[in-house]
Amino acid sequence: MAAIRTFSLDEVAKHNKPxxxxxxxxxxxxxxxxxxxxxxxxxxxxxxxxxxDATKAWMNFHNPIILETVGRKLQIGIVGDSSAEPxxxxxxxxxxxxxxxxxxxxxxxDLIPYTDPSWYQEFRSPYYKDSHRRLxxxxxxxxxxELMPYCxxxxxxxxxxxxVYLKAGxxxxxxxxxGKLAPEYNNVPMPGDVDPAEWDVFHEFIVADxxxxxxxxxxxxxxxxxxxxxxxxxxxxxxxxxxxxxxxACFAGxxxxxxxxxxxxxxxxxxxxxxxxxxTPDGKHFILxxxxxxxxxxxxxxxxxxxxxxxxxxxxxxxxxxxERTMPGVKTRRIDCSGVWASGTGYITFEDVKVPVENVIxxxxxxxxxxxxxxxxxxxxxxxxxxxxxxVCFEEAIKHANRRRTFGKKLxxxxxxxxxxxNMAARIESVHAWMESLMFQAQHMSExxxxxxxxxxxxxxxxxxxxxxxxxAREAAQIFGGLAYSRGGQAEKVERLYREVRAYAIPGGSEExxxxxxxxxxxxxxxxxxxxx
Numbered sequence: 001m002a003a004i005r006t007f008s009l010d011e012v013a014k015h016n017k018p019x020x021x022x023x024x025x026x027x028x029x030x031x032x033x034x035x036x037x038x039x040x041x042x043x044x045x046x047x048x049x050x051x052x053d054a055t056k057a058w059m060n061f062h063n064p065i066i067l068e069t070v071g072r073k074l075q076i077g078i079v080g081d082s083s084a085e086p087x088x089x090x091x092x093x094x095x096x097x098x099x100x101x102x103x104x105x106x107x108x109x110d111l112i113p114y115t116d117p118s119w120y121q122e123f124r125s126p127y128y129k130d131s132h133r134r135l136x137x138x139x140x141x142x143x144x145x146e147l148m149p150y151c152x153x154x155x156x157x158x159x160x161x162x163x164v165y166l167k168a169g170x171x172x173x174x175x176x177x178x179g180k181l182a183p184e185y186n187n188v189p190m191p192g193d194v195d196p197a198e199w200d201v202f203h204e205f206i207v208a209d210x211x212x213x214x215x216x217x218x219x220x221x222x223x224x225x226x227x228x229x230x231x232x233x234x235x236x237x238x239x240x241x242x243x244x245x246x247x248x249a250c251f252a253g254x255x256x257x258x259x260x261x262x263x264x265x266x267x268x269x270x271x272x273x274x275x276x277x278x279x280t281p282d283g284k285h286f287i288l289x290x291x292x293x294x295x296x297x298x299x300x301x302x303x304x305x306x307x308x309x310x311x312x313x314x315x316x317x318x319x320x321x322x323x324e325r326t327m328p329g330v331k332t333r334r335i336d337c338s339g340v341w342a343s344g345t346g347y348i349t350f351e352d353v354k355v356p357v358e359n360v361i362x363x364x365x366x367x368x369x370x371x372x373x374x375x376x377x378x379x380x381x382x383x384x385x386x387x388x389x390x391x392v393c394f395e396e397a398i399k400h401a402n403r404r405r406t407f408g409k410k411l412x413x414x415x416x417x418x419x420x421x422x423n424m425a426a427r428i429e430s431v432h433a434w435m436e437s438l439m440f441q442a443q444h445m446s447e448x449x450x451x452x453x454x455x456x457x458x459x460x461x462x463x464x465x466x467x468x469x470x471x472x473a474r475e476a477a478q479i480f481g482g483l484a485y486s487r488g489g490q491a492e493k494v495e496r497l498y499r500e501v502r503a504y505a506i507p508g509g510s511e512e513x514x515x516x517x518x519x520x521x522x523x524x525x526x527x528x529x530x531x532x533x
Contacts, residue, residue, distance in 0.1 A: 005029075005077035009053060012079070016051030018043075022076070024053040026067065030074040053079075062490065068149035095170040097141035099192065104133045109140075114425040115395035117209070117432060127202050127436060135192035135203055139210035142171055142191075151216040151342075152492050158334070158341045159300070160222045162253075168223055169253030176207045177224045179377040180235045185247040201443045205384055212388035215396075215493030217500040218342035220385060225343055226258035226297025228381055230305045232374040233259075233320055237362035242322055246303050258301040260292040260323075260348055261371060267294075268513045270371060271315040275308040275350065279357075286310065286321060286360075288329075288353040294507070298346025299334040301325065306350070307367055315368035320361035329353035339500030375509070376442070376454055379462045382508045383435050386465040387428065389497050389504075393469075393476035394424045396494050400480055411479065420475045427468045434461050453525055459509060460518035466505040473498040 007022075007029050015022035021033050023046070032050065036043045049057055108120045119125040120136075146167055154160050168174050172191040175181070176199075183196045190196055194203055211220050231250055234242055234257075249255035266273040275290025288308060292298065304323040311317030323330060329351040337345050362370045398421055401411035411417045438458055442450055476494045477484035483491040484498065505511050527533065 006080035007077050013051045021050035023050050024079055025055050025058045027079050028075050029077045031076045032074060035074055095167045097138050099134055099137045103137040114428060115391055131194045131198055132202055132206060135194055135206050138192035139207055143210050143213055147214050151214050151219050152488055154342045155216060155218045160342050165253030174253055175251040176204060177228045178231050178235060182235055182247055185251055187252050201439045205439060208381060208384045209388050212385045215392040215497055217503055218340040221296050221340050221343035226256055226301055229378050230257040230259040233305055233361050233370045236373060237370050241358055255302040256297050256300060257303040258295050258297040260295050260304045260306040262294050264291055264293045268509055273307055277308045277310050284357060286355045288350045288355050290350050292348040295346045295348055297344045298348050299332055299344035307371055311365040317365055318367040319364050320367040320370050321355050322359040322361055323355055327353050338502060340503045376450060376458050379458050379508050382504055383461050383465040386469040386504045387432050387435060390428050390469050390472040392493055393472040393497055397476040397479040417479060424472045424475055431465050431468050456518045456522035459514040463511045463514040466511060469504055470501045473501055
């Protein structure tokens with residue numbers, strides 16, 4: 001890579017004509033001569049600022065991400081002392097970020113109140129130690145470089161480039177989001193070089209939380225959505241043969257997997273799904289027929305963890321089969337949804353698909369238990385994402401409120417705006433504290449105890465988090481005003497997240513189902529433990 005050039009402001013000022021125009025934004029020098037006719041605001045507004053430091057004017061109308069996408073192609077140098085020694089060439093980029101030791105102690109992040117979990121700002125916490133701090137810095141570096149600048153582009157394209165999956169795989173991220181580690185199938189170290197023996201639920205939380213800083217459910221689900229719910233049944237119940245077939249390739253980002261449970265006529269009512277698989281007379285294959293709908297990653301997955309009926313009615317007749325895209329009779333198509341566009345939400349049709357009996361995950365007619373096994377993990381994942389997305393809405397809103405001026409003063413100086421922000425922050429911190437408490441319980445309970453005692457509280461927390469997310473998305477949109485009604489631009493994240501609220505309030509168990517389940521299950525457990533009701 002060539003050395004970075006430096007220019008003085010006096011030198012920049014000489015390039016102020018339509019056929020030779022430079023501009024400074026945030027300390028970087030851009031040659032916008034060939035960009036004039038492409039500028040969304042027209043030539044004249046750009047020409048007003050050429051030859052100057054236009055940072056303040058630029059920040060009032062643009063999303064800073066533009067500097068990383070469009071701006072990167074136009075940058076020719078930085079503002080500085082041109083007599084100084086040229087900067088050294090940058091080292092070759094790596095998919096595994098190098099963590100600066102200075103980031104492992106003290107406050108972390110922008111330090112704006114409530115935009116990060118409180119332990120980032122040196123609030124005391126019993127949950128985190130040095131390995132968590134190292135992982136936090138590692139994930140932030142990866143997300144800021146590899147994901148954040150491109151979310152709008154990928155969402156509009158409705159797909160994430162394959163190379164991004166491979167980068168995430170090489171960074172160790174994909175092996176870290178499935179709830180259950182499988183070090184024997186890892187091609188690379190855990191993210192942040194955390195020892196697998198030390199890995200706990202809070203490490204996985206940090207990975208999911210930092211990924212969610214993108215403010216894009218489509219990108220988070222596109223990278224990890226199908227993987228985080230489709231692979232755990234294979235890891236927990238699959239044969240060695242099945243694990244060898246799919247796990248390593250999925251961890252590496254070379255292949256994708258999804259979970260196929262929901263049907264056009266069966267969502268939360270899993271026990272009554274209709275897709276069926278009949279054993280062939282020779283006992284060597286199942287013939288699978290049926291339809292699955294709203295399947296995350298279904299449009300592009302290579303493997304499908306399919307819930308189907310192999311026995312009688314009800315939960316006792318359900319099995320899980322690993323179906324491969326290459327099997328004749330598998331057809332997929334993308335479903336156009338309100339949000340999460342890059343996640344490849346799919347409609348899957350199985351027509352006389354011949355599935356070897358070796359592809360049964362777990363035991364025949366015992367699949368319902370395998371499905372339920374991962375529900376707590378899936379719902380906690382939704383809580384983590386909805387909570388961070390709420391923080392993203394808050395962060396974008398408070399930053400905008402400190403930039404935007406109305407009626408002679410900044411938005412943040414208006415009582416009504418501070419009131420909105422205060423209500424957002426209070427809800428975020430409340431749900432976050434409950435979420436951390438539930439994760440701590442999960443870390444210290446056996447799997448059996450988790451299924452018994454945590455199902456109710458996690459269901460309630462899931463409903464609380466998505467209701468909070470909806471509130472924060474709405475309030476942030478109000479603070480941005482018309483900007484939040486336009487795709488892209490300064491309110492890009494808020495506009496996108498407002499569309500994605502329903503993708504969190506319904507999947508994984510709708511709010512209505514979660515609220516009812518939460519109370520019913522909590523009461524049952526309480527009675528078993530001797531509650532006097």
